Amino acid sequence: SQQGCDPFAQTQRSKLQHRRARINQQINKEMRMRAGAENLFRATSNHKVKETVALELSYVNSNLQLLKEELEELNSSVDVYQNDSESISVPMIPLGLKETKELDLLVPLKDLISEHYGEDGILFEKEIKEFMELRQAMRTPSRNEAGLELLMEYYNQLYFLDSRFFPPTKSLGVFFHWYDSLTGVPSHQRALAFEKGSVLFNIGALHTQIGARQDRASLPGLNQAIDAFQKAAGAFNYLKENFSNAPSLDMSAASLNMLVRLMVAQVQECVFEKMTLLRSQNDFLTWLQLAQEAARVEDVYSLVHQTMTQAHVKDYVPFSWTTMVQVKSEHFKALSHYFAAIALCDCPATSDAELPEQEKAFIQFHVTMPEGPSLHVLLQDPEERRKLGKAHLKKAIMKHEEAMRIHGLCKILRKMDILQEVLSFAHKRSLSKYSEIDHEEDFFETGDAPDIYPKTHQKPEIKPPNFSQVKVTDLFHRLGPLSVFSAKNKWYPARRVHLMRGENGFGFTLRGDSPVLIAGVIPGGCAAEAGLKEGDYIISVNGKDCKWSKHAEVVQLLKSTGEEGVEIGVITLQGSEGPKAADKKAAAMSLGSGMLKSNKENSRKSLMNSKSASTLLVWSKKSKRSKKSTYSIPFTAVGDNEAMY
Numbered sequence: 001s002q003q004g005c006d007p008f009a010q011t012q013r014s015k016l017q018h019r020r021a022r023i024n025q026q027i028n029k030e031m032r033m034r035a036g037a038e039n040l041f042r043a044t045s046n047h048k049v050k051e052t053v054a055l056e057l058s059y060v061n062s063n064l065q066l067l068k069e070e071l072e073e074l075n076s077s078v079d080v081y082q083n084d085s086e087s088i089s090v091p092m093i094p095l096g097l098k099e100t101k102e103l104d105l106l107v108p109l110k111d112l113i114s115e116h117y118g119e120d121g122i123l124f125e126k127e128i129k130e131f132m133e134l135r136q137a138m139r140t141p142s143r144n145e146a147g148l149e150l151l152m153e154y155y156n157q158l159y160f161l162d163s164r165f166f167p168p169t170k171s172l173g174v175f176f177h178w179y180d181s182l183t184g185v186p187s188h189q190r191a192l193a194f195e196k197g198s199v200l201f202n203i204g205a206l207h208t209q210i211g212a213r214q215d216r217a218s219l220p221g222l223n224q225a226i227d228a229f230q231k232a233a234g235a236f237n238y239l240k241e242n243f244s245n246a247p248s249l250d251m252s253a254a255s256l257n258m259l260v261r262l263m264v265a266q267v268q269e270c271v272f273e274k275m276t277l278l279r280s281q282n283d284f285l286t287w288l289q290l291a292q293e294a295a296r297v298e299d300v301y302s303l304v305h306q307t308m309t310q311a312h313v314k315d316y317v318p319f320s321w322t323t324m325v326q327v328k329s330e331h332f333k334a335l336s337h338y339f340a341a342i343a344l345c346d347c348p349a350t351s352d353a354e355l356p357e358q359e360k361a362f363i364q365f366h367v368t369m370p371e372g373p374s375l376h377v378l379l380q381d382p383e384e385r386r387k388l389g390k391a392h393l394k395k396a397i398m399k400h401e402e403a404m405r406i407h408g409l410c411k412i413l414r415k416m417d418i419l420q421e422v423l424s425f426a427h428k429r430s431l432s433k434y435s436e437i438d439h440e441e442d443f444f445e446t447g448d449a450p451d452i453y454p455k456t457h458q459k460p461e462i463k464p465p466n467f468s469q470v471k472v473t474d475l476f477h478r479l480g481p482l483s484v485f486s487a488k489n490k491w492y493p494a495r496r497v498h499l500m501r502g503e504n505g506f507g508f509t510l511r512g513d514s515p516v517l518i519a520g521v522i523p524g525g526c527a528a529e530a531g532l533k534e535g536d537y538i539i540s541v542n543g544k545d546c547k548w549s550k551h552a553e554v555v556q557l558l559k560s561t562g563e564e565g566v567e568i569g570v571i572t573l574q575g576s577e578g579p580k581a582a583d584k585k586a587a588a589m590s591l592g593s594g595m596l597k598s599n600k601e602n603s604r605k606s607l608m609n610s611k612s613a614s615t616l617l618v619w620s621k622k623s624k625r626s627k628k629s630t631y632s633i634p635f636t637a638v639g640d641n642e643a644m645y
Contacts (some may be wrong), residue, residue: 094212095205101177152470188249204235233263234463267460287343294336296454301329323410334399343390350379391449400427442628531568540569
């Protein structure tokens with residue numbers, strides 16, 4: 001069976017998850033105390049009691065504040081998730097996984113199997129335990145492909161759990177408890193969609209951790225980081241589009257929108273790094289391209305910063321994240337001006353032959369045209385180039401200083417030497433370039449350089465999760481084909497019918513496989529007299545279970561009957577005249593508001609056009625019966641695989 005990684009192996013990261021779990025428990029306790037105190041405060045009219053309770057509330061609230069700050073420090077422990085390579089890479093932001101409480105499904109599922117399926121629940125203990133072991137393992141996935149597959153496998157298994165055990169009108173009575181990834185605040189819900197959404201969130205979070213730990217000084221490492229952050233963006237985006245009314249803030253539309261943008265920005269930063277790594281020439285056009293690429297990174301980070309400072313997100317996002325994003329935005333703006341200066345000052349003046357190509361690139365380079373001479377004069381005059389280059393450097397130095405100032409405001413980031421090193425290296429590099437091109441006899445006032453127009457050669461992709469890559473089989477396969485034996489169908493207790501074969505056979509027509517359907521009953525025939533009805537499903541023949549049997553197998557069993565006749569087990573679906581519109585409406589109503597609904601997923605078409613229920617991985621509430629779907633078929637319609645027996 002699948003294993004999570006050993007939570008007791010004390011890696012830096014598992015220590016982090018432990019501290020996180022501990023803080024989550026403390027937050028949980030304080031929240032309970034707060035709720036109790038608030039209730040008492042509202043209920044009492046005694047002033048003395050009110051004062052005492054108010055004091056206690058202020059203690060609890062300040063404790064909660066401290067715990068949240070401690071959790072924020074943990075969420076900013078970016079370095080634990082980074083790689084161990086010597087070369088400097090700017091840190092990326094990973095997310096911690098959502099924690100969950102253990103869940104005991106043994107009794108509720110056994111009860112439901114007895115009540116709903118009419119089977120002995122004890123016979124399914126092995127399957128229930130296997131499901132619970134899978135859930136236990138997915139709480140501590142390893143930070144690699146195997147960990148992702150484990151989460152995917154559990155996510156896919158929830159499709160079957162939903163179809164088998166979560167009737168549209170009734171709850172299973174178990175609560176799913178999950179903690180907010182950033183604040184540690186606990187939430188719980190009965191809706192299975194909350195469990196699915198939380199697992200999906202963790203798929204995204206695990207991708208961010210895999211992305212953050214890559215060695216981005218090498219091309220393979222960069223490509224893996226790009227892939228991981230794109231998949232993280234895809235998971236958060238999928239969650240935002242397919243689930244609504246989440247009870248916890250980390251899964252609200254505003255937070256997910258912020259996380260998608262953050263991941264896209266981290267991809268864009270990797271694309272920039274990839275370009276610096278692959279740069280083989282130091283010519284004018286390459287430097288311009290680098291400057292535009294840096295401007296693009298600045299652009300996406302300033303968008304993330306705007307998103308993080310919006311009303312619903314501002315108090316919730318760790319201050320260190322907001323700061324880091326702002327620092328990066330200023331840093332990349334500085335770099336774009338630095339590369340512009342290098343292009344102008346370190347490359348020879350444009351020759352006549354190069355002019356058309358370079359002028360074309362330069363026209364689209366600035367957001368507004370630089371003041372001064374026309375472009376071809378500028379490009380061909382070294383002195384004019386130096387002037388504009390100097391203006392760009394002046395702006396770069398201002399932006400470097402701004403990045404360093406903002407970085408200094410956050411005590412958590414101040415502890416992060418790597419970022420400090422990168423910022424101060426870039427600052428010094430611009431300063432030394434400035435003093436190198438600055439002439440003592442410069443009389444001109446250094447102008448204001450226009451900003452660089454952002455442009456990238458590789459647009460980030462948001463890659464949605466591919467659930468079909470992890471094939472799972474329904475753990476509760478033995479209950480029978482999902483098309484009939486599901487939580488939403490009801491059937492009358494199974495009947496055993498004894499049949500003798502008459503001269504015209506048994507007197508019924510059969511259609512379809514797993515389970516085989518009695519499509520028609522000949523009036524006055526043996527089947528009719530024994531009480532078989534059109535629309536019955538054959539579930540056993542002479543005591544042999546036939547729920548999964550193919551058409552030909554059932555026919556073979558019937559044909560091999562001797563004089564003594566045959567005993568057939570059948571079930572009749574309740575309301576087998578087809579679900580009425582009113583029922584559908586009632587089912588839709590019962591989803592209830594305030595639940596985390598997997599709204600769009602319900603109608604989503606199958607990801608894999610597969611007919612067999614055991615590989616169907618969509619979260620769809622629609623029945624997927626193929627040619628064997630009709631419950632009541634007019635007796636005359638003898639279809640392709642329907643025959644008289």
